[in-house]
Amino acid sequence: MNETVNAVETNDLSRRFGGFVAVRQLNFTIPRGEIFGLLGPNGAGKTTTIRMLCGILLPTDGQARVLGYDVARQPEEIKKRIGYMSQKFALYGDLTPIENLEFYAAIYSVPHAQRTQRISELIQLSGLTDYQKVLTRNLSGGWRQRLALACAIVHEPPMLFLDEATAGVDPVSRREFWDLIYQMAGQGTSILATTHYMDEAEYCNRIGMMYAGELIALESPDVLRTRVPGYLVQVDCEQPTEAVQALSDLPGIIETTIHGAQLHVLLNDAGEASHMLDTLREAGVVVRSSLPIQPSLEDVFLYMVEQHQASAKSDSGE
Amino acid sequence: MERMWTIMRKEAYHIWRDPRTLGLILLLPALLLILLGYGISGESSNIPITVVDLSKTAASRQYIENYSVSQDFEVMYYASSEAELLSLIDTGKVQVGLLIPEDFGRKLNSGETASVQFYVNGSADPTNVQTIQLKVSAIGEMASEEILVNRLMRMGGGLSLTLPVETFVKTLYNPNGDRKLFMIPGLIPIILQVQALLLSALAIVKEREQGTMEQLIVTSIKPWELMLGKIIPYLVVSIFNLFALLILGQVLFGVTVAGNYWELVGLSVVFIVGSLGMGVLISNLAQSQMQAIYLAVFIVLIPAIILSGLLYPRDNMPWLSLAYSELLPVTHYLTITRAIIVRGVGSSLLWWSSIFPLVVLSIAYFAASVLVFRKRM
Numbered sequence: 001m002n003e004t005v006n007a008v009e010t011n012d013l014s015r016r017f018g019g020f021v022a023v024r025q026l027n028f029t030i031p032r033g034e035i036f037g038l039l040g041p042n043g044a045g046k047t048t049t050i051r052m053l054c055g056i057l058l059p060t061d062g063q064a065r066v067l068g069y070d071v072a073r074q075p076e077e078i079k080k081r082i083g084y085m086s087q088k089f090a091l092y093g094d095l096t097p098i099e100n101l102e103f104y105a106a107i108y109s110v111p112h113a114q115r116t117q118r119i120s121e122l123i124q125l126s127g128l129t130d131y132q133k134v135l136t137r138n139l140s141g142g143w144r145q146r147l148a149l150a151c152a153i154v155h156e157p158p159m160l161f162l163d164e165a166t167a168g169v170d171p172v173s174r175r176e177f178w179d180l181i182y183q184m185a186g187q188g189t190s191i192l193a194t195t196h197y198m199d200e201a202e203y204c205n206r207i208g209m210m211y212a213g214e215l216i217a218l219e220s221p222d223v224l225r226t227r228v229p230g231y232l233v234q235v236d237c238e239q240p241t242e243a244v245q246a247l248s249d250l251p252g253i254i255e256t257t258i259h260g261a262q263l264h265v266l267l268n269d270a271g272e273a274s275h276m277l278d279t280l281r282e283a284g285v286v287v288r289s290s291l292p293i294q295p296s297l298e299d300v301f302l303y304m305v306e307q308h309q310a311s312a313k314s315d316s317g318e
Numbered sequence: 319m320e321r322m323w324t325i326m327r328k329e330a331y332h333i334w335r336d337p338r339t340l341g342l343i344l345l346l347p348a349l350l351l352i353l354l355g356y357g358i359s360g361e362s363s364n365i366p367i368t369v370v371d372l373s374k375t376a377a378s379r380q381y382i383e384n385y386s387v388s389q390d391f392e393v394m395y396y397a398s399s400e401a402e403l404l405s406l407i408d409t410g411k412v413q414v415g416l417l418i419p420e421d422f423g424r425k426l427n428s429g430e431t432a433s434v435q436f437y438v439n440g441s442a443d444p445t446n447v448q449t450i451q452l453k454v455s456a457i458g459e460m461a462s463e464e465i466l467v468n469r470l471m472r473m474g475g476g477l478s479l480t481l482p483v484e485t486f487v488k489t490l491y492n493p494n495g496d497r498k499l500f501m502i503p504g505l506i507p508i509i510l511q512v513q514a515l516l517l518s519a520l521a522i523v524k525e526r527e528q529g530t531m532e533q534l535i536v537t538s539i540k541p542w543e544l545m546l547g548k549i550i551p552y553l554v555v556s557i558f559n560l561f562a563l564l565i566l567g568q569v570l571f572g573v574t575v576a577g578n579y580w581e582l583v584g585l586s587v588v589f590i591v592g593s594l595g596m597g598v599l600i601s602n603l604a605q606s607q608m609q610a611i612y613l614a615v616f617i618v619l620i621p622a623i624i625l626s627g628l629l630y631p632r633d634n635m636p637w638l639s640l641a642y643s644e645l646l647p648v649t650h651y652l653t654i655t656r657a658i659i660v661r662g663v664g665s666s667l668l669w670w671s672s673i674f675p676l677v678v679l680s681i682a683y684f685a686a687s688v689l690v691f692r693k694r695m
Contacts, residue, residue: 054536057695075693080538090533092328094335099328106324107537135335 007032007159007190008053012062015048022048024213025062030192030206032158035185037204038194039301044210046194047086050163053192054084067159080108083152087164089144093137097128097147100136101154108155122150125180142173149180153189160184162193166200178203198297207297209304216308221297228295228303230254231270235263235277238286246283250276264299321539325547329521333551343517347509347559351502351566354509358501365450366412368395370403375423381434384461385416390453403437413439414450426465434458491576491661502573503659504628506563507589507652511622513559514590517552518597519614522691523604535693542688549594549684556590576662582655585665585673589651592680596647598687622648647683650676 008030015023023045030036038046051057053066055075063070069077091100101119110118123129126146131139136147145165153160162181166174178200185191193204201207202221209217209224217224237243240258247256247265252272257264265276270292280287295303333340367385371378385391394412397403403415415437425432436454440447492499525531534544560583567573575582596618604610622628625635625643632643643649650672657663657672665673 051695056532056535056693076538079536079693082536084533084536086529086532088529088532090528090530092332092530095328095331099331103324103328104537107321107534107539109320109538 005032006030006065007034008036008064008066008192010053010062010064013049013052013059013064014061015045015052015057016060021213023052026215028208028215028218030190032190033185033188034205035181035191035193035203037201037207038192038210039196039198039201039207039297040194040210041196045213046210047163049210050084050161050192050194053078054082054161055079081157081159083155083157083160085148085152085160085162085165087167089141089148091136091144091148091151093135095136096133097123097136097139097150098132100147100151104151105154110155118154118156122154126150141169145169145173145177146180149177153184158189160189160191162191164194164196166195166197174200198301201297209301211305211308214308217300217304224297224300225295228266228300231267231273232293232295232299233265233267233273233276233290234259234293235265235280235290236261236288237263237280238288239284242283243280243285246280246285247276250279252276264293319543322543322547325539325544326550329548329551333555343513343555344558344562347513348562348566350509351505351563352570354505355498355502355567355571358497358505364392365390365414365453366394367391367414367416368397368403368406368412369393370397370400370415370417372420373418373422377423377426378418381418381422381461382416384457384464388453388457390457407437407439410439413442414454429469498571499573499660500656501628502567502571503655504626504652506560506567507648507655508623508626508628509563510556510560510586510590511593511648512619514552514556514593515597515600515614515618516611517555518549518594519600519604519610520597520607521548521552522598522601523607523610526605527607532695535695539693541691541693545598545684545688545691549591549598552594553587553590556594557587560586560590573659575659577658577664581665582658585651585654585658585676588677588680589647592647592676592683595680595684595687599683599690602687602690618646622646625649626652628652644675645679647676647679650679 006029008028010026010028013023013026014021026049028036038049040046048057052059052071053064055066055071055078058072063072065071066078067081069081071078092103095103098119101122102115105115105119123132126149128143128147128150131143136144139147149162149165160181166177169177174197181191181193182203193200195201204221206218206220207224208215217227219227235243240261240263243263244256244258247253252268253276254266254268256266267273267276273290273292277287277290333343369382369385371382382393386393391414395406397406397415400417403417406412407415417435417437419433419435422432422434436458438447438450438454442450522531525534564575564582568575597614600610600613600617604613621642624630625632625639626646626649627643632640632649635643653672654668654676657668658665
């Protein structure tokens with residue numbers, strides 16, 4: 001029964017807390033060996049979704065299967081086979097990294113014969129060799145994060161849940177962390193990661209964008225980027241505020257936003273670009289350079305949210 | 319099973335690697351017994367008394383002597399008026415006042431009935447007030463008898479007189495009426511109760527607050543493995559406390575176990591397991607450490623002190639208080655400790671009245687703590 005192709009399948013998965021709907025009718029699948037990213041702001045329902053999939057929170061509606069097991073009826077079967085790491089890095093501060101690893105190895109019933117071998121493997125993998133005997137509470141955030149990951153995968157789970165696993169960790173540690181995740185996915189581990197760092201979503205095979213409890217987009221990062229219509233131009237100019245003013249009434253422009261000293265101008269199509277730059281020069285704005293750019297996932301996300309709100313409004317208007 | 323040992327080992331690390339807390343949990347119960355043992359076992363001897371002697375005669379001085387030589391009273395002040403006497407009681411400087419009127423000596427000499435007036439501070443603990451009243455009248459009667467006998471002897475001219483009936487009372491078990499022998503075997507259960515309950519009440523909720531509980535419930539650990547694993551290290555600590563308390567009771571207060579020592583220890587372990595289970599139950603119901611402490615103090619600890627029979631006999635309690643006290647393991651354990659330590663009674667006599675309820679409650683609380691625990695958020 002756990003020989004299904006998909007690591008995760010959900011069917012109208014929903015959770016409400018009293019009158020508040022935290023998660024509304026999620027439908028998605030994660031094929032084995034895929035890295036799936038749940039992207040969205042705080043409060044979008046990402047953690048609630050993960051908790052339901054881990055079997056520690058009952059869905060109020062709909063179903064979900066993880067590795068072929070039902071989250072509501074077979075939570076213990078799921079718990080044996082998954083790794084879970086939350087933003088809190090739930091480690092015991094007064095235990096050393098080795099002791100934390102030994103603790104979780106025993107809790108997950110890793111066979112004795114393999115235990116020592118597995119733990120030294122993980123210590124090496126996470127680069128904690130020099131910190132084995134230090135109490136965990138004295139480790140920096142980056143090291144604690146690696147240890148938390150090592151603890152979550154001590155039993156070599158085929159499915160790994162990462163809930164904001166990189167929150168509050170420096171960029172270098174984050175990069176190295178994702179390298180590890182890539183390695184694991186390469187070895188066949190399925191991964192579901194939530195994050196609100198848009199750049200991290202680039203590491204995922206597929207992305208589900210969550211907003212206010214709903215899945216508003218579900219695609220690979222590359223496909224998602226093409227979902228934003230028009231042609232995005234980055235303009236480097238002096239007086240960006242005046243530039244926005246100058247472009248405010250120009251037809252053919254969808255949106256203009258300021259990013260520091262730069263301007264992101266979203267045009268209907270590429271042909272409008274020269275007309276737009278002429279207008280700026282006529283208004284007395286000094287344009288240093290301009291170049292077409294790819295929309296970032298953040299742009300995509302904001303666009304998707306707008307679309308979603310617009311359609312919700314027209315729905316309720318009818 | 320291995321998972322239980324793992325939890326135990328982790329819990330032992332938590333205790334062992336926090337020397338300050340370790341010191342507190344090992345030493346505080348012993349210190350508390352010393353503090354409470356001396357405080358609560360104090361006899362009401364040397365009650366301060368003030369005297370207003372308006373008679374100023376040999377007879378009145380002799381009468382006062384009856385009180386001043388007794389161990390029960392200590393004459394602290396000689397006042398000159400009733401008003402001064404009352405103000406001394408008002409300010410709490412003395413508990414009792416004695417007023418001897420001007421005509422005291424004259425009336426006695428002429429064979430009339432003389433009167434004295436006592437004032438007792440009734441705002442104190444009613445039991446104490448009662449004791450003081452009893453002592454005042456007992457000494458007063460003795461003094462009166464003595465005067466009467468003297469008077470009759472003078473009249474009868476050398477005839478030796480004795481009172482017609484003499485009463486003998488034989489007190490079993492605590493012949494000297496030593497309050498320590500009553501209080502120490504009561505304090506030991508209360509201190510163990512506080513200790514075991516607070517230790518375990520915080521155990522689970524602490525993990526919940528620091529986020530490690532979420533990590534534990536996504537593993538395949540079983541609730542009983544988690545609960546037992548967390549309880550056993552605290553059981554060891556509490557057993558250490560038990561021996562410390564028994565030894566202190568003997569060395570400092572001279573309270574020895576009259577009955578079977580190991581029977582007492584065995585029943586104590588049953589009690590501790592039940593109390594720890596109760597604490598874990600509270601821990602599972604509470605969402606935060608603050609809630610856990612509130613539940614522990616208000617639902618168990620204060621009723622344990624007031625209703626368990628430590629201070630007041632349970633016979634006269636209204637049915638609701640009585641029923642509640644029956645649900646507290648400490649009530650039954652306290653009966654057992656007093657029986658074994660003071661009376662030296664064997665467990666066969668206590669079986670149905672105390673041991674059976676203690677065992678049932680202990681098992682019930684522990685089982686409930688496992689059943690209530692949910693591996694969900």
